[in-house]
Amino acid sequence: MMPTPPQSHLPLGTGVEFDAIRAMLQVWGSQASGIGDDAAMLQVPAGESLVVSTDATFEHVHFRREWLTPHEIGARAAAAALSDLAAMGATPAGLLLALGVPPAWRGEMEALAHGVGEVAAAALCPIVGGNVTRAGELSLTITVLGTSPRPLQRAGARTGDALYVTGMLGGPGAALDALLRGATPRDVDRARFAAPRARIAEGRWLAEHGARAAIDVSDGLIADAGHLAAASDVRVVIELASLPCLDGITPEGAASSGEEYELLVAFPADARPSADEFRAQFDLPLTEVGFVAEGHGVGLDGRGGRVDLLRGYDHLS
Amino acid sequence: MMPTPPQSHLPLGTGVEFDAIRAMLQVWGSQASGIGDDAAMLQVPAGESLVVSTDATFEHVHFRREWLTPHEIGARAAAAALSDLAAMGATPAGLLLALGVPPAWRGEMEALAHGVGEVAAAALCPIVGGNVTRAGELSLTITVLGTSPRPLQRAGARTGDALYVTGMLGGPGAALDALLRGATPRDVDRARFAAPRARIAEGRWLAEHGARAAIDVSDGLIADAGHLAAASDVRVVIELASLPCLDGITPEGAASSGEEYELLVAFPADARPSADEFRAQFDLPLTEVGFVAEGHGVGLDGRGGRVDLLRGYDHLS
Numbered sequence: 001m002m003p004t005p006p007q008s009h010l011p012l013g014t015g016v017e018f019d020a021i022r023a024m025l026q027v028w029g030s031q032a033s034g035i036g037d038d039a040a041m042l043q044v045p046a047g048e049s050l051v052v053s054t055d056a057t058f059e060h061v062h063f064r065r066e067w068l069t070p071h072e073i074g075a076r077a078a079a080a081a082l083s084d085l086a087a088m089g090a091t092p093a094g095l096l097l098a099l100g101v102p103p104a105w106r107g108e109m110e111a112l113a114h115g116v117g118e119v120a121a122a123a124l125c126p127i128v129g130g131n132v133t134r135a136g137e138l139s140l141t142i143t144v145l146g147t148s149p150r151p152l153q154r155a156g157a158r159t160g161d162a163l164y165v166t167g168m169l170g171g172p173g174a175a176l177d178a179l180l181r182g183a184t185p186r187d188v189d190r191a192r193f194a195a196p197r198a199r200i201a202e203g204r205w206l207a208e209h210g211a212r213a214a215i216d217v218s219d220g221l222i223a224d225a226g227h228l229a230a231a232s233d234v235r236v237v238i239e240l241a242s243l244p245c246l247d248g249i250t251p252e253g254a255a256s257s258g259e260e261y262e263l264l265v266a267f268p269a270d271a272r273p274s275a276d277e278f279r280a281q282f283d284l285p286l287t288e289v290g291f292v293a294e295g296h297g298v299g300l301d302g303r304g305g306r307v308d309l310l311r312g313y314d315h316l317s
Numbered sequence: 318m319m320p321t322p323p324q325s326h327l328p329l330g331t332g333v334e335f336d337a338i339r340a341m342l343q344v345w346g347s348q349a350s351g352i353g354d355d356a357a358m359l360q361v362p363a364g365e366s367l368v369v370s371t372d373a374t375f376e377h378v379h380f381r382r383e384w385l386t387p388h389e390i391g392a393r394a395a396a397a398a399l400s401d402l403a404a405m406g407a408t409p410a411g412l413l414l415a416l417g418v419p420p421a422w423r424g425e426m427e428a429l430a431h432g433v434g435e436v437a438a439a440a441l442c443p444i445v446g447g448n449v450t451r452a453g454e455l456s457l458t459i460t461v462l463g464t465s466p467r468p469l470q471r472a473g474a475r476t477g478d479a480l481y482v483t484g485m486l487g488g489p490g491a492a493l494d495a496l497l498r499g500a501t502p503r504d505v506d507r508a509r510f511a512a513p514r515a516r517i518a519e520g521r522w523l524a525e526h527g528a529r530a531a532i533d534v535s536d537g538l539i540a541d542a543g544h545l546a547a548a549s550d551v552r553v554v555i556e557l558a559s560l561p562c563l564d565g566i567t568p569e570g571a572a573s574s575g576e577e578y579e580l581l582v583a584f585p586a587d588a589r590p591s592a593d594e595f596r597a598q599f600d601l602p603l604t605e606v607g608f609v610a611e612g613h614g615v616g617l618d619g620r621g622g623r624v625d626l627l628r629g630y631d632h633l634s
Contacts, residue, residue, distance in 0.1 A: 039405045054413040090356070098372075137452065144356075
């Protein structure tokens with residue numbers, strides 16, 4: 001059951017900040033609810049846990065203006081945030097958008113709002129609050145709330161588990177490589193970079209079909225496998241040859257590509273999911289890519305020394 | 318009842334971003350809980366509403382580095398965010414800190430974390446999540462969650478209500494005026510500017526004693542009275558002569574001083590709160606400052622023409 005936010009938002013006061021918020025509310029229409037109070041109100045179904053996550057996208061750090069349309073920037077930021085709910089197997093309940101807006105971006109706020117709204121709508125996630133402030137560079141800090149009777153966590157993986165990943169990997173990494181060297185990315189790569197999907201329904205399906213740990217692939221499969229291993233106090237072994245690579249992408253490229261927002265999921269070896277059923281439901285592959293062993297860190301299919309070559313994306317490095 | 322977050326946080330992976338998060342976790346100790354998963358988990362007591370708000374503080378927009386210590390910057394950002402829960406009469410349940418960190422600020426992250434942690438601790442609010450990214454300017458975007466059986470809203474004011482404000486006004490405005498002209502603020506003003514308090518316990522007391530609408534004073538009393546008036550579809554009349562001014566502050570200064578984080582609250586005229594009881598409990602004045610009338614906008618004690626002179630702080634102007 002979706003938590004029920006208040007059905008309408010309040011009249012707002014005056015001022016440029018509120019004009020900007022009003023323009024975005026007009027874009028969002030009935031998607032936005034309860035905005036204009038000091039805080040938004042949500043109901044959490046009895047017996048369910050609330051899950052909450054915050055995620056930031058900064059110009060110059062996470063993208064350059066010439067790489068993406070404002071609509072894509074909004075959509076991508078929302079997908080990145082909602083992906084954390086997908087990794088918990090949670091049902092979205094609300095999204096809050098905090099915008100830092102430089103003068104040069106003021107004319108793009110409706111397009112940004114459109115992008116955020118489109119992705120939120122696809123996730124059936126109401127927009128319940130936010131904040132607008134001027135800033136020296138564009139930033140979107142998005143907080144998402146969701147509910148689940150039994151959230152998936154990173155810490156649930158156990159020795160012997162089988163590891164699966166959703167979708168096809170490598171597009172965002174290849175697109176970013178091309179953009180960074182001034183080349184034009186292939187359309188197939190750019191689409192995955194500019195318009196990632198948050199695997200909300202997929203995450204719920206996986207949780208309902210027995211997954212016991214999950215993480216979304218934001219830093220790169222190897223790096224995120226490392227986070228899963230650390231949280232679960234296990235070793236994760238990835239079989240490079242088994243990775244689902246987009247056409248023309250090497251396994252190494254697929255393993256290090258960040259901002260995929262696919263899900264890496266652990267299942268007990270005796271309770272594996274049906275990839276056929278998953279594909280029939282979501283038109284998306286679900287591929288076994290490795291297993292969980294005793295120890296710690298990430299091993300690559302007998303080539304453990306390769307791990308250092310495949311660095312995930314580190315936002316402060 | 319406090320919602321119960323998970324009792325411990327997960328081991329984290331490797332990388333500079335995670336080192337920064339680890340350093341902050343060390344500062345927070347047992348104040349931080351459940352950090353390291355894709356999303357934090359919280360339980361909301363049955364029958365209570367969840368309230369959530371996000372608030373951003375940007376260098377150059379909300380402060381200049383030379384005005385405040387890093388500890389004060391963190392404390393101030395947390396107080397500003399928690400103040401939105403105070404205005405809803407809610408009990409804090411969790412705080413998420415999204416940091417944008419320029420290279421020149423990296424050495425200050427522990428001091429920032431100390432400031433956030435001190436204010437969160439005073440509000441009995443666990444720190445449940447966050448995000449760290451590099452950025453061109455320092456920003457703290459803080460999301461707070463709280464719970465309440467019956468949240469106070471801006472829209473609840475009715476014609477005939479009496480309006481009260483907590484505390485003594487004018488310090489932050491006077492401090493900011495001094496800083497902006499290169500002067501040294503008085504200690505009493507600077508203390509209110511650099512270390513505001515979120516009126517959490519006060520907000521709950523007011524809600525329990527019959528308040529039916531509230532807003533926190535962040536843009537300035539007149540500007541926030543305007544937001545309350547717009548949300549409640551009423552006119553708010555403020556009696557300038559009645560404002561509780563810090564020594565040496567004019568009523569006009571008190572009425573336009575922003576970032577006070579005091580509460581402006583409406584009570585039915587026949588169910589007024591006891592200012593004596595309030596003061597006995599919180600060592601803080603609770604002052605009647607006006608009333609609610611039919612109409613819209615804000616009137617000043619028969620001097621309606623003055624409203625335009627008393628502009629609130631508008632983050633995009």
